[in-house]
Amino acid sequence: MSGPDANVRIALFGESDNGKSHYGAQLLERIEAEKCEIKLRVAAADVSAFDEVRWRLGAGLLAEHTPSGVYQDVVLPVVDAGGRAMDLTWPDYAGEQVRQLIDSRAMKREWLDRTQAAHGWVLIVRPKLAEADDDIFSKPLAHVVRTPDGEATKPRRSIQARLVELLQILLHARGLHERGPVPPLVVLLSCWDELKLPEGTKPNDLLNEQLPLLASFVRSNWGARASVLGLSALGGELDMKQANESFIDRGPENSGFVVEADGRSNPDLTVPIVRLADMSGN
Numbered sequence: 001m002s003g004p005d006a007n008v009r010i011a012l013f014g015e016s017d018n019g020k021s022h023y024g025a026q027l028l029e030r031i032e033a034e035k036c037e038i039k040l041r042v043a044a045a046d047v048s049a050f051d052e053v054r055w056r057l058g059a060g061l062l063a064e065h066t067p068s069g070v071y072q073d074v075v076l077p078v079v080d081a082g083g084r085a086m087d088l089t090w091p092d093y094a095g096e097q098v099r100q101l102i103d104s105r106a107m108k109r110e111w112l113d114r115t116q117a118a119h120g121w122v123l124i125v126r127p128k129l130a131e132a133d134d135d136i137f138s139k140p141l142a143h144v145v146r147t148p149d150g151e152a153t154k155p156r157r158s159i160q161a162r163l164v165e166l167l168q169i170l171l172h173a174r175g176l177h178e179r180g181p182v183p184p185l186v187v188l189l190s191c192w193d194e195l196k197l198p199e200g201t202k203p204n205d206l207l208n209e210q211l212p213l214l215a216s217f218v219r220s221n222w223g224a225r226a227s228v229l230g231l232s233a234l235g236g237e238l239d240m241k242q243a244n245e246s247f248i249d250r251g252p253e254n255s256g257f258v259v260e261a262d263g264r265s266n267p268d269l270t271v272p273i274v275r276l277a278d279m280s281g282n
């Protein structure tokens, strides 16, 4: 993955409303403010993909969803604490594109290229959205039998069933390109603060408990090449209309945290990238 001046492409996968854009914006804030392990070697050429989200956060407000059809990359010329120079490519896009990929099982050329060229994959999952997730596996059979005629609705696929499907598509796409080991994977459990979990909760335990199908798929296909981390890009809830003064006073660059594998919280939002680099074995 590295070597001097390596280009490190991260493929980030996540459906809509999972926190991709707020994380990207906060990652940039941290890197520019030098409050993390990764530092810029020179100024980044174009970070406009996150301008709008950063502007909103600076005003203490949540940002809008990324408009459908949008796909943009920022390229960050960075160096990590070990002196490893990387040109980090980080994307932002509308999550419907991932939804379409799963539903159609068809991968457009650009997505195929991104999946195959990436040195590490990040899957961003918001556990809150999976609470009360009801599907063909969890719906009691008695309920199916008792549904009166004409009221039967097709069971939805649960979030974890969709994500396993997605990972299978990605593995297949990767396999068409090269037969080597799977790229390292970080599963990021986003909006961690909204879960109100006891201090010290380990992200992997939460994944096992709340998304057991996804957890076992990741374990059996990635083993030690996967890491499960928690993420709160903002450190708490914000509103679309009501500015949060204490968030403004603290500054976006001082807000948010990652939950490490051992359950400790770390304000360095670049930890997932550092873990991906470590797991690549270089």
Ligand SMILES: Nc1nc2c(ncn2[C@@H]2O[C@H](COP(=O)(O)OP(=O)(O)OP(=O)(O)O)[C@@H](O)[C@H]2O)c(=O)[nH]1
Binding pocket: 014, 015, 016, 017, 018, 019, 020, 021, 022, 023, 062, 063, 064, 065, 066, 067, 093, 094, 095, 096, 191, 192, 193, 194, 231, 232, 233, 234, 235, 236, 237, 238
């Ligand atoms: N509590 C909390 N909520 C968050 C945090 N980050 C994001 N959110 C919430 O998650 C929602 C979605 O975040 P986005 O970053 O817009 O999600 P996205 O994955 O980019 O969604 P699309 O642009 O539709 O693909 C936001 O509107 C917030 O409500 C966080 O750190 N804490």
Ligand SMILES: [Mg+2]
Binding pocket: 020, 021, 022, 064, 065, 066, 093, 094, 095
């Ligand atoms: Mg977005």
